[in-house]
Amino acid sequence: MMRMDFLTLFPEMFPGVLESSILKQAAEKKAVSFNVLNIRDFSENKHGKVDDYPYGGGAGMVLTPQPVFDAAAFAANEARGKPRVILLCPQGKPFSQAESERLASEEHLIFICGHYEGYDERIRENLVTDEYSIGDFVLTGGELGAMVMADSITRLLPDVLGNAESAKKDSFSNGLLEHPHYTRPADFKGWKVPEVLLSGHHENIAKWRKQQSLKRTMERRPDLLEGRQWTEEEKKVLETLKNDN
Known part of the structure; x- marks a missing residue:
C-alpha cells in the first residue's frame, strides 16, 4: 500500500478532496493511505511560529527549516521506509503524466506544501528529493498542487479504477x-x-x-x-x- 503524507499549514483544506470520489475509494481499497500533518505541531516555538523574516531583507516571510524537517522525519519514521520528499514550487519540474506514472511506483511520498514568500533554502538542499510545479502560474500555497498530484498518482495504482484500461x-x-x-x-x-x-x-x-x-x-x-x-x-x-x- 502506498502512503502519502501532506505537510501543511492548512490541514482543513484536505478532507473534501481526500474523502471524495476516486481518492476515497482508493483508501477504502487499501491501495493508499493519506496522512495530513500540521507543520505548526512540530514547531519548537511556544507560539507555534513557523516563519521568519528573510536574511538580507525583502518582502514576505520565509518558512523556517526546523518544523519542516521534524514533520518530515516524523512521517518517515511512521512509515519506516525511505520516502520521496516532494516540494511544491513554481521553480520545480513541470508535473506530467510521465512523472505521475514514475511516482506511482513509489511506496511513500511526502508532499511539502509551503506558504508565504518561500522556503528556507536548506529545506530544498538537504531534505527534498523532487521539486514539481503544476503550471506556470503562482498559487497561494502548495496544497492545491499536492492534491492535484495525489489525484493523478492515485488513479494509477493497481485496482483503483474500475477498468484497468481507463488510465492507459x-x-x-x-x-x-x-x-x-x-x-x-x-x-x-x-x-x-x-x-x-x-x-x-x-x-x-x-x-x-x-x-x-x-x-x-x-x-x-x-x-x-x-x-x-x-x-x-x-x-x-x-x-x-x-x-x-
Whole structure:
C-alpha cells in the first residue's frame, strides 16, 4: 500500500478532496493511505511560529527549516521506509503524466506544501528529493498542487479504477490527447453521433479514435508531437488527415 503524507499549514483544506470520489475509494481499497500533518505541531516555538523574516531583507516571510524537517522525519519514521520528499514550487519540474506514472511506483511520498514568500533554502538542499510545479502560474500555497498530484498518482495504482484500461487510454498516457467520447442519445438537437461509433465494427472504431486523437493533438497541442517516434499506423493516419485538409 502506498502512503502519502501532506505537510501543511492548512490541514482543513484536505478532507473534501481526500474523502471524495476516486481518492476515497482508493483508501477504502487499501491501495493508499493519506496522512495530513500540521507543520505548526512540530514547531519548537511556544507560539507555534513557523516563519521568519528573510536574511538580507525583502518582502514576505520565509518558512523556517526546523518544523519542516521534524514533520518530515516524523512521517518517515511512521512509515519506516525511505520516502520521496516532494516540494511544491513554481521553480520545480513541470508535473506530467510521465512523472505521475514514475511516482506511482513509489511506496511513500511526502508532499511539502509551503506558504508565504518561500522556503528556507536548506529545506530544498538537504531534505527534498523532487521539486514539481503544476503550471506556470503562482498559487497561494502548495496544497492545491499536492492534491492535484495525489489525484493523478492515485488513479494509477493497481485496482483503483474500475477498468484497468481507463488510465492507459487517458490523454497524455500515450503522448496524445484523448479522442472524443459520445453517449446516448444518438441524436441530440440534430447533433448526431458519428456513424462509425454506431457501426459495431471494432477495427473501424479503433482507427477512427486514433485518427481523432492525432487530429485533436495536432490542433490543440502540436508541441506534444515534436520528436515523436511515429508508428506506421500513425503515419497512415497523418497522411489521411493531410489529404482531408
